[in-house]
Each structure stands twice: as structure tokens, then as C-alpha cells.
Amino acid sequence: MSETNQNGAMVKFYRGNNIPLELHKVRVVQKLHLNPIEDRLRALREAGFNSFLLKTKDTFLDMLTDSGCNAMSDRQTAAMMIADDAYAGSQSYDRMEAKVLELFGKQFILPVHQGRAAENIISRAFIQPGDHIPMNYHFTTTKAHIELNGGTIHEIYTDEALKIKSDHPFKGNMDIEKLKTVINEFGAEGIPFIRLEASTNLIGGQPFSMKNMRQVREVANKAGIMIVLDASLIGENAWFIKQRESEYHHKGMGAIIREMSDLSDLVYFSARKLSSSRGGIICTAREDLYDQMRDMVPLFEGFLTYGGMSVREIEAMAVGLEETLDNHMICQSPSFIDYFVRKVDGLGIPVVTPGGALGAHIDAGSFLSHIPQTQYPAGALVSAFYLISGIRGMERGTVSSVRLDDGSDLPADIELMRLAFPRRVFTLSQIEYAIDRLCWLYENRQLVGGLEWEKEPKVLRFFVGRLKPIGDWPERLMAKFRSDFGESL
Numbered sequence: 001m002s003e004t005n006q007n008g009a010m011v012k013f014y015r016g017n018n019i020p021l022e023l024h025k026v027r028v029v030q031k032l033h034l035n036p037i038e039d040r041l042r043a044l045r046e047a048g049f050n051s052f053l054l055k056t057k058d059t060f061l062d063m064l065t066d067s068g069c070n071a072m073s074d075r076q077t078a079a080m081m082i083a084d085d086a087y088a089g090s091q092s093y094d095r096m097e098a099k100v101l102e103l104f105g106k107q108f109i110l111p112v113h114q115g116r117a118a119e120n121i122i123s124r125a126f127i128q129p130g131d132h133i134p135m136n137y138h139f140t141t142t143k144a145h146i147e148l149n150g151g152t153i154h155e156i157y158t159d160e161a162l163k164i165k166s167d168h169p170f171k172g173n174m175d176i177e178k179l180k181t182v183i184n185e186f187g188a189e190g191i192p193f194i195r196l197e198a199s200t201n202l203i204g205g206q207p208f209s210m211k212n213m214r215q216v217r218e219v220a221n222k223a224g225i226m227i228v229l230d231a232s233l234i235g236e237n238a239w240f241i242k243q244r245e246s247e248y249h250h251k252g253m254g255a256i257i258r259e260m261s262d263l264s265d266l267v268y269f270s271a272r273k274l275s276s277s278r279g280g281i282i283c284t285a286r287e288d289l290y291d292q293m294r295d296m297v298p299l300f301e302g303f304l305t306y307g308g309m310s311v312r313e314i315e316a317m318a319v320g321l322e323e324t325l326d327n328h329m330i331c332q333s334p335s336f337i338d339y340f341v342r343k344v345d346g347l348g349i350p351v352v353t354p355g356g357a358l359g360a361h362i363d364a365g366s367f368l369s370h371i372p373q374t375q376y377p378a379g380a381l382v383s384a385f386y387l388i389s390g391i392r393g394m395e396r397g398t399v400s401s402v403r404l405d406d407g408s409d410l411p412a413d414i415e416l417m418r419l420a421f422p423r424r425v426f427t428l429s430q431i432e433y434a435i436d437r438l439c440w441l442y443e444n445r446q447l448v449g450g451l452e453w454e455k456e457p458k459v460l461r462f463f464v465g466r467l468k469p470i471g472d473w474p475e476r477l478m479a480k481f482r483s484d485f486g487e488s489l
């Protein structure tokens, strides 16, 4: 993996020290609020120490997610002005459908309002109670929908996947031998599909290789099982394939994406991630699969030519899909992540390596090794980091997991604080600020304590659950911040 290839615009700097170079300019801006730490503590308390409940007026850099908050291009906003309002048969839908067909080569297309709506429909259509669904790794909403329909997930990742420090280029790969074992154990008739997630979100945005995908296809063919591809982050996965898999260096993004689609029976994605607007799509080249899903779109989403999306969003999606083929655009977020990860790693702060897609992932388990998993180190780190920086990250650890029937927490495999890098949103100086504050927090990590539940919802508890600090650590951390930074924000 060469430095130059990781550089945003693939431009080599004369004096070395390559930094990501943006091939876009900023023409519309939004004012941000960096409030005093005392105000941030108040906001954190009001939000029940859950970053999902913070408000953007209290947030400086919003690194919660890239979903629905990637920067839009001038062409996307322009396209929104020509949207064709119609309940049925809108031309906006036709334009989007043509782009989906062009990218994925699948002619049976269903629109939905976002990714989890696709998961709802796919799970209802294909999963029977008692079924088993092998996947490279779960995503929260995917798992919830599969389990709601009586299915059980099986995560078939390689030994490398959960290693925090690694230089493996494809930590999102499926372990082929383990996949065969699962198929032998449950039989192909109990497995409606194998799910592959591009740029596997919850293990740090890590891609799988095309070679691995071909191997999964071979196993699936032998067993007669279909493959469902979660393509929400397919652009980045394709870009990593182009960078890291030698036989793809010279292939275009379009050819790589098409090959991934051709290896799948059914593709779905959250357009909030893929094309920086709203919405989602399910597509397939198999009419029988389409027929099993189609009637659920008018039932749960909206008519077949809008699926719960506004026509403006549909127009932005069409242009966004086309722009996914531009590797200067698609590499912007991975390049910034790579820059951040290398620097943070160099400072000795535990971070998932190599840098992947959608965000940088700090290993909260080692960062706050004095906090047991039962006191949610990743949740504590997100709260502490917001308090001392105004930066909102996302907990991706045991808070994002579930409670078992016996009342105990299912501990997460890894405790991560995700700092998302929405495409083309932040500047390098803002990223330097994030690194600086993270470094200070690392040096003062012993001051951070754990969290406990105040109000815990039963389903997807991390979204709206409320927690509270164990002890008065936020006040003590704030006092240390004031003594080190004086009146500074």
C-alpha cells in the first residue's frame, strides 16, 4: 500500500509528508458552534450521555455518522431543482432507475425510504423462523430485522477481523472454511441467503476482496444458496479493491462495482451512505426474487416509483450514484481517515488499523482499560471526548449490543468509538484539532469513569437509551481541562 495511493488526489508532494489533497472547493458553508466546556457538560447530561441525543447546536464537529450527511455536489443540488413531482411514473424515478441499472446491471428495482427498510422487506420475504444467515459481520439494523423474522445470524469473519492492530488489507473477508462448516451444520435448506456487507461497518469499515467474494460465490453455487450484498458502502470497498488487490489496479470503479454486483443475486443499499442523499434501493436480475418482495413496497414504503422518498432525494441519488464512479470523490473520506489513523497510531493511541471506510475507530477497550465492559468503555469514551472537544462520535460497543434473556449484556466483540468522516465535509485543520484533543484525553484517560443505564429501551437501545456517569468523573475531567487549557474553548 503506497503512501501516494492513499493520498486524496493521488498527488505526490515535493517535500514528502503527503497529505490528502481535496479536488473540490467549498462554496456553501454552515456555521459551527464550539461552546464552552461547561455548556457541553450540560448538553451531555441533557442527552443522557448518549451522543444520539445531543443536538447539533451543541456540537462542533459532528462525527456521529456519514449517513445522510456527506456533502452534496453542485450537480446534485442542481438536479433537485428539476425533480418531477408525481405519485406514479415520475421522470425522476426513471432517471434514478437508469443509473441503478447502469451501476449494478440489475433490472428489477425496488425503491425504499432507507437501508433498514430494505432489510425489513428482504427479511420478511426470505427468512422463515429457525433459518440461519451467515454473514461477514452484522450491522445493528440488519441483525434486528433478521431476528424479528425468526432468523439467527452467524458471523463468519477471519481471525484478522477483530484484531485492532493489523496491516491486513481485507479484514472484511469471510472465512471460507468456516462458511462451509456452517452450511454443513445447518444444511442449505435452512439458509435462505449468505449476506456480505461491503466495507464492513461494525468492525471498522473494513473491505473484503474480490477474490474472497468469488470464493464465497463458489461455495454458494455449490450449495445452491443466494448471496445478498449490502452495498451501502460499495464505493469505498471498490476503491480499496482497486488500491489493494493487484489485478484491479487498472480497472475502473464502474467495472469493479459491476463485478461485485454480478457476484450477488440481490443487492441493497442505504442511499444515505452510498449517494449522499436519502433513500435506499433493492435490486436483482431475478424476477422470482423481485416478485417475492414487490408487494411490500406499496404496503410499507410508498408507490413503486418513489418508495417513501421525495422526488428531490431521488434526483440527488441518481447523480450521487454516478459520482460514486469518480475515484477522486470516493477516496476523499478513506484518505482523511488514513491520515487520521496514521497520526493517531503514531501517537500510541489505540486505533483500528489499517484505516477503513466511513470513519476512524478508536479502541475504547484499551484506551480505557480500567473500565470493565459492564460499565461501557466505548460509551464513556464518546462522552468524555465530546466533553473535552465538542466532537460527537458514536458508541460501537456493548451499548450498541443487546441484553440476553437471562438479563445480562451480550458483550461486544470490540469496544469502539467511531469518528465518522462524511465525504468532503471536514477540513484538515479540523481533523488536526480532533487529533490534538484525543491526544490530551489519552494522557488524562485515568480521569474517565464508566456509565450505567438510567433508561434502557428493549430494541436498538443505543438510539434513545439514557445513561449516567458512575461517580463525578465528568466534573473532574472538566476541572483538569480548565487547568490545562485556561479559558480556551
Ligand code: F0G
Pocket: 064, 065, 066, 067, 114, 115, 116, 117, 139, 141, 142, 197, 201, 230, 232, 233, 270, 271, 272, 273, 279, 280
Ligand atoms: N447497512 C449498513 C452497512 C449500514 O451502515 C447502515 C446504516 C444500514 C445498513 C442501514 O441503513 O440507516 O439507511 O436505514 N448505517 C448508519 C451508520 C446508521 O451510522 O453507520 P439506514
